[in-house]
Every structure is written in C-alpha cells, then in structure tokens.
Amino acid sequence: MSPKHLLLLGGYGNTGLPLARLLLAHSDCSITLAGRSLEKARQAAERLNAQIPGNRVRAACTDAADVSSLRQAFQGADMVVVVSSTAEYAENVARAALESRADYFDVQYGKAKMDCLQSLAEEIEAAGRCFITDGGFHPGLPAAMVRFVAPHFERLESANVGSVIQIDWGRLDLSPATLREFVAEFMSFQTLHFKDGRWQEMSALAMMFPRFMDFGGEFRRRYCLPMFLEEMRALPEMYPSLRETGFFVGGFNWFVDWFLSPLILVGLKLFPQKGATPLANLMFWGLKTFSRPPYGTLLKLEARGIKHGAPHIAEMTIAHPDGYMLTAIPAAACLLQVLEGGVRQPGLWLQAHIVEPRRFFGDMQRMGAAIRTVGLDEPAK
Ligand SMILES: NC(=O)c1ccc[n+]([C@@H]2O[C@H](COP(=O)([O-])OP(=O)(O)OC[C@H]3O[C@@H](n4cnc5c(N)ncnc54)[C@H](OP(=O)(O)O)[C@@H]3O)[C@@H](O)[C@H]2O)c1
Numbered sequence: 001m002s003p004k005h006l007l008l009l010g011g012y013g014n015t016g017l018p019l020a021r022l023l024l025a026h027s028d029c030s031i032t033l034a035g036r037s038l039e040k041a042r043q044a045a046e047r048l049n050a051q052i053p054g055n056r057v058r059a060a061c062t063d064a065a066d067v068s069s070l071r072q073a074f075q076g077a078d079m080v081v082v083v084s085s086t087a088e089y090a091e092n093v094a095r096a097a098l099e100s101r102a103d104y105f106d107v108q109y110g111k112a113k114m115d116c117l118q119s120l121a122e123e124i125e126a127a128g129r130c131f132i133t134d135g136g137f138h139p140g141l142p143a144a145m146v147r148f149v150a151p152h153f154e155r156l157e158s159a160n161v162g163s164v165i166q167i168d169w170g171r172l173d174l175s176p177a178t179l180r181e182f183v184a185e186f187m188s189f190q191t192l193h194f195k196d197g198r199w200q201e202m203s204a205l206a207m208m209f210p211r212f213m214d215f216g217g218e219f220r221r222r223y224c225l226p227m228f229l230e231e232m233r234a235l236p237e238m239y240p241s242l243r244e245t246g247f248f249v250g251g252f253n254w255f256v257d258w259f260l261s262p263l264i265l266v267g268l269k270l271f272p273q274k275g276a277t278p279l280a281n282l283m284f285w286g287l288k289t290f291s292r293p294p295y296g297t298l299l300k301l302e303a304r305g306i307k308h309g310a311p312h313i314a315e316m317t318i319a320h321p322d323g324y325m326l327t328a329i330p331a332a333a334c335l336l337q338v339l340e341g342g343v344r345q346p347g348l349w350l351q352a353h354i355v356e357p358r359r360f361f362g363d364m365q366r367m368g369a370a371i372r373t374v375g376l377d378e379p380a381k
Helices: 016-026 038-051 067-074 087-099 111-119 121-126 142-152 176-187 254-270 276-290 323-339 357-366
Strands: 005-009 030-035 057-061 079-082 103-106 130-133 155-166 193-195 198-200 211-214 221-226 244-250 296-307 310-320 347-350 370-374
Touching: 005 016, 005 067, 016 030, 016 038, 016 323, 030 038, 038 057, 057 067, 067 087, 079 087, 079 323, 087 103, 087 111, 087 121, 087 176, 103 323, 111 121, 111 130, 121 347, 130 323, 142 155, 142 296, 142 310, 142 357, 155 221, 176 254, 176 276, 211 244, 254 276, 296 323, 310 323, 323 357, 357 370
Parallel strands: 005 030, 005 079, 030 057, 079 103, 103 130, 130 347, 155 244
Antiparallel strands: 155 296, 193 198, 193 244, 211 221, 221 244, 296 310, 310 370
C-alpha cells in the first residue's frame, strides 16, 4: 500500500501541529499543513522537516470561506483532516473534500456541523468516501471508553463520563476565530443525559445543584454539568441494560462558571452577531485571569453493573498534562486505524464508534496518554 497524503486544515494551530508530529512519527504518511497564512504554514513545515526525517511535509494557503481555494488545496490529498476553527464553513469543507475524492476527519464540536454532515451522509456513502466526525477527546473519547469497558460486564447498568479541563489559558495563542467558536459552542451546549432509562434535559434550577464527581489525585471532587455529545446517543441501544449514561463537563473556574457564563449567555442571546467577538474576549480574559494550577486534562468513566452474577464497579481514567496533546493523541490513534485500512468504511462515522477500542487505547498509551483502569481484569464473556 502506497503512503497516504493528508491535508491538515489548521495544520499549524495548537491541535494541528502536535497531530502532524504524531502522524509523522507513527506512520509513513506525508502531510500538507494548510491555513490562511502561507508564511505560518511554511515555517511550521520547515520546522517539522528539520525534526523528522523524510522531507514529508509541505505547506499550502487556503481559506475555508472560499470553496475554490479549498478545491485547489485538496487536490492530491487522500484525506482532509480538519483541525481548524472553521465549523461555520463545514459545508464548504465537506463538499470540497467530496469533489476532490478525499476522505474526511474533523475534531470540531457543534450541532450545525453535525447537521450539515448528516445531510450529506447518503452522498458520502454513494461516493465511497469515509467521513469521520467528532474526533479528538471530547467529543471523541467518552463513548469509546464505554465501548471499551462494556464487554467486562454481563449487564452494564450505568456508565457516566466526566471531564476536567484545567488549562493555563495565559500561555495559549488562540486565533480570534477559535475564541469565537469556543464561546459559541460552549454557550449552545445541550444538557441531555440518559437517566432512569430515558433522555432528559437538566432544568435551570437543577443546574444550581450540579452533580459532583471524584476525579482523584490533585483534581479531587468537582461539580459537573451534563453536556450532550452525539456519540452518547446510540449507547442505550447498543447496551439495552443501560439505565444511565452521559457526559459531564467540569467547570473552568469559579468566576467564569458562576458570573461570566450567565452574563455571556444573556449577551449572546441579545446580540448574537455584534456580541460574539467582545464576549469571546471577555470569556478569554476570565479564563486567563482566574484559572489556577493544577493544570491538566482528564476524563473519567464510572461504570456499574453485573459481572459473574454479582454487582461490579469499573473505572477508566485518561489524562495528559497538555489538553492539546489529549486532542491530538486520540485523533492520531483513530487516523492510524483508518490509514492502515482496518476500520475504513464508506459513510459518515463518529470517531468514538468507528475505532476498534482495544488497539485505540493501546495506541493512545503508546503516544503518551496516561490510562488507568480499575475492575477490568478480564472480559465477562
Ligand atoms: N474534540 C476535541 O477534543 C477538541 C479539543 C480542542 C480543540 N478542538 C477544536 O479544534 C479546532 C482547532 O482548535 P485550536 O485550539 O487548535 O485552534 P488554533 O490553535 O487557533 O488553530 C486554528 C487553526 O485554524 C486555522 N484557520 C482558522 N480559520 C481558518 C479559515 N477560515 N480557513 C483556513 N484555516 C483557518 C488557523 O490558521 P489561520 O487563522 O492562519 O488561517 C489555525 O491554523 C477548533 O474547532 C476546536 O473547537 C477540539
């Protein structure tokens, strides 16, 4: 099989660069780093070529807002990997990938992007292309963790995944587009979670009394709110014994959680267009000013059910000190499975559902994620 060529849209960004490094280190693929600045793409490509043998990295200039520039950039790519804050241009990117006969992978979160890709699902399958969406760590990991743990139970009854994202925001260089996208996504999340055998939203009153999860170690007990991820939707059908499942996101810091978030929510409702940039800047200021160590990113699955006829509890935690590495590592682990052809199938898939979980988490560990399990000594059946 000849080496594949991947175009990373946003390839010189915070997620794109570590992903490019991992793909070059763990596969024989070649890569084009692309974004709106040819200069930044060139400099990043030169650095990677100097660090990793084989001269496998090129640079390109393209703007997701401009379909013809995308078509030109995507020529010759076997796969387009979207690590850019361009969810608003999802249709441009997906259509240009289809027209260029390229496969597709993204790490974006957002309902509009998901709706757009779902509306293209038949076209994607008919064209024989493999499109994978919701890559990264969240979305991307929670349902894969449940799939990994489920075979260790005869009856899986409860599987909740919580997250801590404690970042030193002051050290990050985020583009204005990324900030706007981040705030818009954060403010539009749904609180759907599966409880007592049915999907339910959390009421505004219930949000005043969030659930607590114990993340152990330096992160300890934290309050969390449910955040619906598309990958969780199919779990009750896949495991009919499930009575409870959901993804729960921990807060950022006291000031952003209790003061800024409600303010920004109201601001965005009143001024969705004009308010986006100043409110995104306000959010970033709150994140930079009030976030404190310990820094790190962690996901924890708490699972309950029946094993060998008796009640059983299992846990799985995945952590990395750098949140961007924890985004790039699962993306790279998924792409390795696709590049080798093992899981590649025509159609629209979610990362958490298309990966083979054992190899996926094994590769993630090899790439530097700290994975710890409790109560998973041997599969139940
Ligand atoms: N699933 C997960 O776990 C997860 C975790 C973290 C981040 N993410 C997502 O990953 C994406 C990237 O985040 P990041 O923090 O890595 O962002 P970032 O560091 O700001 O990088 C964004 C990249 O996108 C490029 N870009 C922005 N607008 C573009 C356009 N119109 N056309 C072409 N390229 C464009 C930027 O380059 P130019 O501005 O020079 O064009 C830059 O290279 C976001 O959508 C974010 O939500 C997902």
